[in-house]
Amino acid sequence: MNSFNNFLKKKPLFNNDKIDYTRMPRLWKRISSYFTIPKIIHIVGTNGKGTTGRFISWYLYKMGLKVGHYSSPHILNFNERIWLNGKNIDDNFLEQAHAYLQKILTNQELSEISYFEYTTLMAIYLFQKCDYIILEAGLGGEFDATNIFEKKLTLITHIDYDHQEMLGKSIDLIACTKMRSITKDAILGFQKHKEVLNCAKKLQKTKHVNIFSYEDFLSEKDNIFIDKYILAKKLPLFFRENLSLAVSALKFFNFKIDMQKFNDLEFFGRCHKIKDNIIVDVGHNILAANALQKYFSDKKITLIYNSYKDKDFCKILSILKPIIKNVEILPINKQRIISREILQKCLNKLDIEYKTFSKIKNDEEYLVFGSFSVAEEFLRKYNEK
Secondary structure, rough: OOOHHHHHHOOOOOOOOOOOOOOOHHHHHHHHOOOOOOOOEEEOOOOOOHHHHHHHHHHHHHOOOOOOEEOOOOOHHHHHEEOOOEEEOHHHHHHHHHHHHHHHHHHHHHHHHHHHHHHHHHHHHHOOOOEEEEEEEOOOOOOOHHHOOOOOHHHHHHOOOOOOOOOOOOHHHHHHHHHHOOEEEEEOOOOHHHHHHHHHHHHHHOOOOOEEEEHHHOOOHHHHHHHHHHHHHHOOHHHHHHHHHHHHHHHHOOOOOHHHHHHHOOOOOOOEEEOOOOOOOOOOOOHHHHHHHHOOOOOOEEEEEEHHHHOEEEEHHHHHHEEEEEEEEEEOOOEEEEEEHHHHHHHHOOOOEEEEEOOOOOOOOOEOOOOOHHHHHHHHHHHOO
């Protein structure tokens, strides 16, 4: 039998062909009896899934419960995707899950199953003894591999434009595609687009589901505690939205809130200060750019940047321009990365100074931003020094 890593290397990380959305439901119908499913909290949205999920999973863990958190993508190591009882999963457990799936899946199923589908099943296997599973959707909602499992609650984080080629060109299409994953109870986080709220109203009538607002669960005391926590930890304001949604989810399950349980929680790659003058953020869309522009609104930074071809990189850079001193382009050798010439054309159009990234200077303040791949490449280079 191939090792887990060798097996996964043969699976494309991104699907170039049309995705078969019927495969995972059919597969799960056949193999579901091989698994025990704990309580699942499903998280769907454009931004904030990772931080919202980690707020919840960390709190439950600090309460002494067994909890698993499945997220994607990873930055440096695959193990980041499967977090169990306070830490990333060990390689030995990955091999154990891999061996189990190799036994219960047919050769044809093993050949056809996608990277994300396979790793989702691995996480479910590894989380079977948990009290709660925090399960993040990948790109979508309704047709996402994570949507085949019965869940106790769905959380909808901030929805905005992203992955339009798969989800639709309008906010209405994107929102409804994501929110059709709701099967019973859901909590809607902060939203700026009225189309999201309109979609929620339609779904409540057509699917007969219960969709609450995060504000329905938060008392004045809760809001004060949340504000104090964000201020004390010096976190960006968008973390408040994620924490508010997480607290509302905990209160949905009747947990009493003790904000001190969040005190020793850190977020790898999400507005993560790795040094006094370096912040790394895996954000890659317009929503993330707006949030960071507000966070750095009182200063000028050097932006270490690159982008995938399918992102609205020129719009993103125009949003960040007020806080940019200059851009340092981080070379990344991946097919999905935009060509240097096209990126330079955009920077010239925006009248932003740029050069190739070479080294960190102690007297400069840096933001590393653009995608998970940008964060990964930078951290690998930085950790080598």
